Amino acid sequence: MAEGKAGGVALVTGAGDPGGMGAAVARRFAKDGMAVGILDLNGGGAEAVAAEIRAAGGRAIGLAADVSDRAQVRAAVARLRTELGPVHVLVNNAAIEGWCAFEALTDEQWDAQMAVNLKGAFIATQEALPDMQAAGWGRIINISALGGQTGGVMDMTHYNASKGGMIAMTRSLAVGLGRQGITVNSVSPGFIDTPMARRAIEEDLFPMPWTDILAMYPIPRLGKAEDIAAACAFFASEEAGYITAQLLGVNGGATF
Template sequence: MTQKVALVTGAAAGIGAEICRRLAADGMAIGVLDLNIADAKKVAAGIVASGGKAMALQASVADRVEVTGAVAALRESFGPVTVLVNNAGIAGFVPFEEVTDELWDRTMAINLKGTFIVTQIVLPDMKTAHWGRVINISSSSAQSGTVGMAAYSSSKGGVIAFTKTLALELGQHGITVNNVPPASITGTVMYEANKNLMPMTPEQAAQMMPVRRLGEAADIANAVSWLASEATGYVTGQTIGVNGGRVIV
């Protein structure tokens, strides 16, 4: 069997880096795409040191020219890309009346338009292979709403709607499209930057969870590993909650 090639965006840190390590352990060759090329190289080097295959790619997911170049480099080195994890995202807590046009547009450009751009650029490889897995990292804030996250939760709601529509369009090509909405995942750059702005301490938040703990990047990577596998050809358009029971729909 030829080795599958996976592209993970926002892969230099946090959840994305853990997803890279997990998919590499599953036997895939990994494109570690991020704005932050120094840390992306560290993630790729760690995978290579563990016996896996990975390369770092620098691009902003919001920039079609940069993403086109990065995907071409990945394809050239490792082959067609048939697993895509749209994970890159930005977040912040801003009261609604203080949200500026600039913040709104930047959030949409990275979280929502970036998902659209990268998917569109990778898609021809999946259609040629008549097999593909697109996994979008959304957020539980899109399901429940979150105070101070109007732009962020709107962008992630868009990611969920995008997932559903693509599943309808691409199922006939052997391509599944699903999304994973995390709740609080500790230890990531995003979580550490925002945890003091949250209404509860991490300990209080953990006690509110049905499973009595906050999430870890590995919790998300486990779900992504399953969604990226051969086992999920009949799972598409779905929102796979990995949130300790914070949101149950």
């Protein structure tokens, strides 16, 4: 049996950007006593986040992999097992954003979103799942998105569709894995202050001023990456052992 939050090994995908949600989750897990594999397409960024965690007294390694490439993910998970131990917690966070008028959306743009955001979560889950099954204990946490719940804006149809797919995958996996001691939940971020969101703000991609969007929320401010990390920490904990197939919106009340 895995030792749970205090002693297990976590894999966080898309965690190589120090200002992103994945890095915040990895830092929080390390603070909570887990060893962490930081996986990212940017191997240098992944190792930089891992080095930061080690400097703070935690255990972490950087792993370079394209989540849409099974061979790369398999090699990264194998290295994580060898260096830190079997994986008991998985956070599928890796994603790319996309803005494009639906009428101009190409097959290549659609396929790229699905390959990273949805297929990447599928691959990482398949590769990490045997460790959880062997332990009879596991936590799978999928980072979806507000747009995956509400449809968001039409110019992000391909992104929102990939995130809606993650929500459905979460529920399907939860139905089958609960009896094996493995919970599967989704954290759905709203408007979070990350490099991805800042790019959209700077490029004025929203259909209305971003400050007007926030003004409509019950909590009228940008969220923080640490807010997402806190939600993931709860789902990864022993205290959340009777919670599965759930979606937790961390969105300032933007949707209920």
